[in-house]
Amino acid sequence: MSAFFRNPRAARRSPWAVGLGGKGLGGLATALALLPLSAGCRQDMHDQPKLQPYEASAFFEDGRAVRPRVPGTVRRGAVIGDDHLTTGRVDGELATTFPFEVTAGVLARGQEQFGVYCSPCHDHAGTGQGMIVQRGLKQPSSFHVERLREAAPGYFFDVITNGFGAMYDYSDRIAPEDRWAIVAYVRALQLSQNATLEDVPAAQRVALTGEAGQ
Amino acid sequence: MTQIFHPSFNTISKVTIFGAVFFLGGGLWLTAEVNRSGYVTNEGVVREQPVHFSHKHHVQGLGIDCRYCHTSVEVSSSAGMPSTKTCMTCHSLVWTNAELLELVRDSYRTDDSIEWTRVHDLPDYAYFDHSIHVKKGVGCTTCHGQVDGMPLMWQENSLQMEWCLECHREPELFVRPREHVFDMDWQPAEEQAALGARLVEEYDIQSLTNCSTCHR
Incomplete structure (x- = not known):
């Protein structure tokens, strides 16, 4: 019943990460011209393998990173016995x-x-x-x-x-x-x-x- | 032997060297600008969603409080995405046959998740906590903009570090009384500087700019 998110960045991770063509000065000029486009192309630190609330997870069968509470567990701070x-x-x-x-x-x-x-x-x-x-x-x-x-x-x-x-x-x-x-x-x-x-x-x-x- | 370069090349080479400074500078400037643009930050980019949920309709039209759905915003790092049950609290009785809500009903029936597209995606190395910001008097609209006017959700601000630091350096320019945090239309009734200074004192708001405040 809960919700999870697709990673919006995953789709555009690759296009600018490919090697830049050209040789010598031409290559340098191309590289310089394409430099602005490369901004934000590597997202490894941005999207770490760790799971965060509401993220999707391929590991669990239901596809969610958030896990249902195991029956019998008591969350921290919960009042019991009253x-x-x-x-x-x-x-x-x-x-x-x-x-x-x-x-x-x-x-x-x-x-x-x-x-x-x-x-x-x-x-x-x-x-x-x-x-x-x-x-x-x-x-x-x-x-x-x-x-x-x-x-x-x-x-x-x-x-x-x-x-x-x-x-x-x-x-x-x-x-x-x-x-x-x-x-x-x-x-x-x-x-x-x-x-x-x-x-x-x-x-x-x-x-x-x-x-x-x- | 004839000269390869005509004397005029002296001028051309000087201009080229001089121009390279501007060319490089321009390249760096362009990079910085692109880095700050919506192309990279997603600022102002309306995100397509599997269910066309309208904050404008639910908040402005019906007057539902942010916390009705984002229930954990006062106690947790995450504001909380409502479960399908929250949607069905009303939609089991209103708009029951709307095609728009087919996915919601499916999710409630099958217990499968609706795959929303995340609008506000902080880098995993930034540890943001909603509850402390709410407690210290940072209003929803301060970061999220006028969500009550958004038919589909978009990100109002860049969420880049320089943007966070604007407030972390000078919180008195942005904070509001706690009781108005969820108020979509709040405007300071007095000079923000005077109000802010008083609230900073009252709520013990600190200007936290140490790296480890957000990066651990």
Whole structure:
């Protein structure tokens, strides 16, 4: 499912590398005239035999330099043994709490990640009318319906991790910590659409109403 | 014995010797120019691709963020080529019968790779890392140009060492706030010199021009 590249330079490696004809002065003049054309003709150091990400490789059967992860291996830095964080479940049940404290920093990260991965369909307010939906993708449910407002945080994490309906899973694209940050931001979005003036700190009400709070 | 060379040859030989300097100089200049041209660097050369993917449509038209597909750009040396699954996230439901996407559907079905033509090909002796550049406030467009206006992808800059060094010598002329790295339309709201100097301080951006920074 991954992609690899053909080497764009391979095709034009040879034409200018051939010996230059002519003898004596004529040869020298020819060589000098052709000198500019020889620029960039040798690419041995440029294209070393080592394999780089997404390069093609004749060595492996599938033609890719990138190798699939061997089952059972754990990548460096991966969290293991914390089901709450990585599966969104506690004792098999959808988690009702976050695995780490939700700070302003977490919410900011969640907002950013939501903008990148979720807003194309769910739109920036979470009503499910993003650009891709306008172009024909099935409209997802709004985050502001009763069912989802009452859903546990673990439910949203589970949907991001395993997909839901027409939505593909994002487990290979969004790290667990960022998935939780997105869940936290979805919670903030839900609050924003059902908030009253009393939810706004008194000091900031002025900006909304134009008058100082009582 | 008659003279082989007429006296006028004195002048001709002088002119020839004098002219050779310009001839050689011209040859060297031409070599340098060709070396910097798109013929060698591929700068500005639109590359043909097996699937006519348009960044212009996906980025400018639909507003999809760079990171939606290039997921590893913040954490890895490689920005990451999206797997076919990423394409199919939408295209399993939109443009499902488009002939244009036949290769994509094939790849998803068979697990065979789509053989894209690499547009940005750094020499194997240069060790470039996307994640550190993103962290230090180098915007996507700074190196890749207005990708949101590219129907087919091309390389905006030469990617030659002298080009890298322009920024490595004076990063303050190019860096931007981190939160705008993926912003395609970002323009400095103040003098770049003042902003750059502040960011260099804040992000601890160093002017790294040691050979071993990139060549190991």
